[in-house]
Amino acid sequence: MFSGKRSLVTGHDFTGCGKTHSGTGKGSFVSGHDxxxxxTANKMRRALAPEGRxxxxxxxxxxxxxxxxxxxxxxxxxxxxxxxxxxFPASGAVSGWQKTGDTRVFAAKDLWQYIDGDADQxxxxxxxxxxxxxxxxxxxxxxxxxxxxxxxxxGAHKILAGDESKTSKSVSLGDEGxxxxxxxxxxxxxxxxxxxxxxxxxxAPQALLALAHCVxxxx
Amino acid sequence: xxxxxxxxxxxxxxxxxxxxxxxxxxxxIREANPQPAKSKIVIARDPELHGTGANTSAQxxxxxxxxxxxxxxxxxxxxxxxxxxxxxxxxxxKVIGLKVNGLGSKGIATHPALIMxxxxxxxxxxxxxxxxxxFDQNVHFLQSCGMTVNTDPSKxxxxxxxxxxxxxxxxxxxVAKIRLTxxxxxxxDMVINMPILKDHEGAGVTFAMKNMYGVVDKPFTxxxxxxxxxxxxxxxxxxxxxxxxxxxxxxxxxxxxGGPGFHPERLWYPNTLLIGEDRVALDTIAWxxxxxxxxxxxxxxxxxxxxxxxxxxxxxxxSRNLGTNDPKRIHRVEI
Numbered sequence: 001m002f003s004g005k006r007s008l009v010t011g012h013d014f015t016g017c018g019k020t021h022s023g024t025g026k027g028s029f030v031s032g033h034d035x036x037x038x039x040t041a042n043k044m045r046r047a048l049a050p051e052g053r054x055x056x057x058x059x060x061x062x063x064x065x066x067x068x069x070x071x072x073x074x075x076x077x078x079x080x081x082x083x084x085x086x087x088f089p090a091s092g093a094v095s096g097w098q099k100t101g102d103t104r105v106f107a108a109k110d111l112w113q114y115i116d117g118d119a120d121q122x123x124x125x126x127x128x129x130x131x132x133x134x135x136x137x138x139x140x141x142x143x144x145x146x147x148x149x150x151x152x153x154x155g156a157h158k159i160l161a162g163d164e165s166k167t168s169k170s171v172s173l174g175d176e177g178x179x180x181x182x183x184x185x186x187x188x189x190x191x192x193x194x195x196x197x198x199x200x201x202x203x204a205p206q207a208l209l210a211l212a213h214c215v216x217x218x219x
Numbered sequence: 220x221x222x223x224x225x226x227x228x229x230x231x232x233x234x235x236x237x238x239x240x241x242x243x244x245x246x247x248i249r250e251a252n253p254q255p256a257k258s259k260i261v262i263a264r265d266p267e268l269h270g271t272g273a274n275t276s277a278q279x280x281x282x283x284x285x286x287x288x289x290x291x292x293x294x295x296x297x298x299x300x301x302x303x304x305x306x307x308x309x310x311x312x313k314v315i316g317l318k319v320n321g322l323g324s325k326g327i328a329t330h331p332a333l334i335m336x337x338x339x340x341x342x343x344x345x346x347x348x349x350x351x352x353x354f355d356q357n358v359h360f361l362q363s364c365g366m367t368v369n370t371d372p373s374k375x376x377x378x379x380x381x382x383x384x385x386x387x388x389x390x391x392x393x394v395a396k397i398r399l400t401x402x403x404x405x406x407x408d409m410v411i412n413m414p415i416l417k418d419h420e421g422a423g424v425t426f427a428m429k430n431m432y433g434v435v436d437k438p439f440t441x442x443x444x445x446x447x448x449x450x451x452x453x454x455x456x457x458x459x460x461x462x463x464x465x466x467x468x469x470x471x472x473x474x475x476x477g478g479p480g481f482h483p484e485r486l487w488y489p490n491t492l493l494i495g496e497d498r499v500a501l502d503t504i505a506w507x508x509x510x511x512x513x514x515x516x517x518x519x520x521x522x523x524x525x526x527x528x529x530x531x532x533x534x535x536x537x538s539r540n541l542g543t544n545d546p547k548r549i550h551r552v553e554i
Contacts, residue, residue, distance in 0.1 A: 104359075112439040113357065116322050116432065117421045118480040120442055144324060162477075167484060182483035196481060198326045199277040 017093055017214040087147050087191070088133045089214045097211055100142075101134035125158045126151035128190075137207045141197055145215060148192040156192040160185055163194075171209065174216050181205055184212040188219045257550040258497035258543055260504060263291035264554070268471055268490040275488070277326075279471050284332040288340070288467070291492045294554050305344035308465060309409065315346055316407035317353045318463070320414050320430050321363030326481030329413050329469050331365030333492075337411065337467060338375055353377040354402045356433040378402070385436045393452030394443075397435035403458055410463045412498070416470040416489070416505050417478035418513075422446035423521045423528035425479050426505035427466045427498040428454045428541075445526050451534035454498060454541055466501050468493035475512040487512055499534045499542030500549045506531060 091098040104114070108127050111119035122130070131147045150156040153175070160176060163185045168178040174193070177186030182204055183196045195212050197204045265287045268279040289301045298304035309315055317337060319329035338351050349372035355361050357379045358368055366377040380400035390399050403410060414430035421442050422429055428450045432438035441449035454460060470491040477485050489508060493501055506528055510520055521527045535544040543549060 114359075115480055116438055117419050117425070117442065117478075119439065120421055142325060163482075165484070180484040196324075196326065196483060198324070198481075198483075200483070 017089060017217040085218060087193070087215050087218045088131070088145060089211065089218065094210050094214045096138045096207060098136045099133055100136045103131055103133045106130045106132075121162075122148060122159065126155035135211065137197075137203075137211075141199065141201050141204055141207060143195060143197040143208065143211070145211070146194045146196075147215070147219075148194075150190045150192060153187065153190055156187040156190055159192050160187045171212075173209075173212055174219070177212070179205065179209065182208075184208045186212060186216065188216055191219050193219075255497075257548050258495060258500040259295065259550045259552060260493060260495040260497065260500050261291045261295045261552045261554065262504065263287050263294065263492045263494070265490050269488050277472075279330060279332055279490075281332040281336075284330065284471070285336045285339075287492055288333065288336045290554055291467075291494050292340075294552050295494055301340050302344050305340050309341065309344065309346065309411075311345040312350075313346075313408035314350045314352065314406060315341060316402060316410040316462075317351065318403075318410050318412050318414075318430060318433065319353060319355050319361070319364045319366075320433060321355050321360030322433070323363070323415070323417060323474070323479050323481045325363045326483060327415060327417060327472065327474055327478075327486070328360070328363040328365075329415050330471055333467070333469050333471070334364060334366070334413065337413070342375075348375045349373050351375050352402060352407060354383075354400070355379050356400075356438075357381045360433070380434070380436075390456045390458065392455040392457075394449050395435075395441060395452040395456060397437060397440070397453070397456075399456070399458055400434045400436075403434045403462060407462060409465075412463050412466040412468075414466070414468055416468065416473040416493075416508065418474055418476050418485075418509055418521075419446075419478050419526075419528075421526065422450060422530065423524075423526040424502065424506045424509050424531075426468055426470075426493075427501040428530070428534060429502075431459050431463065434459065445529065447528075447530040448533040448539075450530035451536070451539050451541065454534060455539050460541070463498075465496055466494060466498060468501055468505070470505070470508065473509070473512070475509055475516060476518055485516075497542035497549075499531060499544050501542075502528070502531045502534075503544045503546070503549065504551070 088099060088103050089097065106114050107129055108123055111122060111127065111130055114130060114132065128149045128151055133145055135143045135145060137143065148159070160178070164178050168180055171177040171179045171184065171186065173184070173186035174188030177184065182200050183194065185194045193212065193215055195208050197208060265283055268283050268287065270276045292301060292304045293299060296304040296307050298307055317334060319334055321328040334353055341351055342348055353361070353366050354377070355364065358381060361368065361377055361379050368378050368382060369376055370378050380402060383401045383406065385398040385400060386404050389396055412427055412430055414426050417425045419425040419429065422445055429446065431453050432441060435453065441453060443449065470489045470493055472486060472488050474482055474485045475487055476482070493504060495501055513520065531544050533539065534541040
C-alpha cells in the first residue's frame with residue numbers, strides 16, 4: 001500500500017500547492033511591513049532640494065535619495081519578521097480534499113488549549129507555535145493537519161522519532177517522514193507536520209500522502 | 220441547620236488547612252467521606268460493538284451502545300428497567316451535567332452514541348431536557364464529541380467552559396490551586412463523569428479522575444511529577460468530590476500508547492463500559508486494561524516507561540480517602 005515514492009501521488013492536482021510568498025498570502029499569515037515612513041522621508045527630501053543653478057546637483061541628490069531609500073527599504077525588509085507561509089492547502093488544491101475549518105494557531109504557552117497533556121513533550125522539544133486545520137476527503141474521510149513549528153530541526157526530529165515503530169513505513173517527504181494507514185508525519189527543517197485521518201478507508205493512505213505532499217510544497 | 224455530614228466536612232476542610240497529613244485531618248476526612256466496604260464496579264462488554272472483521276467501524280453501533288448501557292446500569296442498580304434504574308441514580312428535579320472528554324479530537328473522544336444514550340435515558344426517567352448539560356473545556360472539544368453549542372434551556376444543553384466562564388474565586392486542595400468552570404460550580408447540581416480511556420504521556424493513564432482536568436482553568440499547572448498528587452488533590456476539591464458522584468466510563472475504543480492525543484496506529488477496541496461511583500477503583504481497573512494492552516503490543520509497562528499513574532494510590536491514601544485501589548475491596552461485576 002505504501003511505497004513512499006512520490007510517483008504514488010502523480011495524477012493528483014497540485015494546483016495551489018506552490019510556496020506562498022510574502023505579501024500574497026492571507027493577512028493572518030503574512031506580516032506586512034509599513035513603508036509609509038520611507039515614502040514620507042523621500043517626499044521631504046524632494047521638498048528640501050535646492051532649485052536653480054543647483055538643478056543638476058538637486059537631480060543628483062534625488063538619485064542619491066532614492067538610492068538611500070531603496071537601501072533603507074532593503075534593510076528594513078531584512079529586519080522585519082520573516083513572512084510566515086501558510087502551509088494549509090485551500091479547498092480543491094489537492095484533488096478531493098476540502099479544507100473544512102478555519103486554521104487555528106497556538107503559541108507554545110497556549111498549546112495546552114489544543115492538546116493539553118500532549119503539549120509537554122512538544123514544549124520540551126522546543127515548539128514555537130502550532131497551527132491546525134480540519135479537512136475532508138470526498139465527503140467520506142475526515143482528517144486533521146497539524147503543523148508544529150519548532151525552535152530547531154532537532155526538536156522536530158525528536159518528535160518524529162517517537163512516531164516511528166515496527167509498523168510505520170518510511171516515506172519520501174521533506175527531510176524525513178513516516179506513514180501508517182491512517183496517518184502521515186514528516187519533518188521539513190523546523191516544521192513538523194502530522195496528518196491524521198479519523199477513520200480507516202481503502203483510499204486513505206494515498207489520499208493522505210497527496211495532501212502531505214501539497215503541505216510539504218508550501219513549507 | 221447543618222447535618223452531621225456537612226459539619227464533618229467543615230471540620231475536615233479546617234483540618235486540611237492545618238495540615239493534610241495530621242491525624243485530625245485524616246480522621247475527619249474519613250468520617251466525612253465514608254467509603255463502602257467494597258466498591259462496586261460494573262465492567263460491561265459487547266465484542267461486536269464496532270462490528271467484526273472487515274466490517275469493523277470507527278464508530279460503535281448506536282443501538283448496541285444503548286443496549287450495553289442499559290445492561291450496565293441494570294447490573295449496577297439491580298433494577299430491571301432502565302427508567303427505574305436511572306431514577307435510583309439521579310435526582311429528577313436537578314440539573315445534571317455530563318462531563319465528556321473531547322481533547323483527543325474526533326478520533327478518541329467520548330462517543331456521541333454514548334452521550335446521547337445517557338441523555339435519552341435521563342429524559343425518559345424524568346429529567347427535563349434543559350436540565351441536562353453536556354460540557355467540556357472548550358467548544359472544539361465538545362465538537363469532537365459530536366456536540367454543537369446550545370444554551371437554550373428548553374432543549375438538551377451543550378456548552379463549554381470557554382462559553383460559561385470560570386469562578387472568580389480560586390479553589391484549592393493540596394497542590395491543586397485552580398478556578399473551576401461555572402458549569403460545575405454554579406450550573407450543575409450533579410455531574411456524571413464520562414471520560415474516555417487513554418494512555419497519557421504525562422500521567423500514565425487518563426480516565427475517571429484525570430477527566431477533572433477539563434473543569435479547571437489552567438490544567439497545565441497540574442502536570443508536574445506525572446500529575447501526582449495533582450490529580451488526587453484536584454478530586455478532593457469539595458465541588459468535585461461532592462458533585463461528581465457517578466462515572467460512566469467510555470472504554471469502547473482507546474489508545475494504549477501516545478495519548479492523550481489520537482494515534483490511530485495505537486488504537487484498540489476494548490468494547491467496554493466501566494461504571495461506578497468509586498473513581499479510584501475505576502482508575503485502578505482502567506490502569507490494568509492499559510497495561511494488558513501494552514503488554515500484548517510488546518510495549519513496556521508504564522512503570523518501566525517512566526510514567527506510572529501513582530496518583531491513583533495517592534487518591535486512595537487515607538489523607539484523601541477518595542476511594543480504593545485495593546483489588547480485594549473492588550467488587551467487579553463483569554457482564
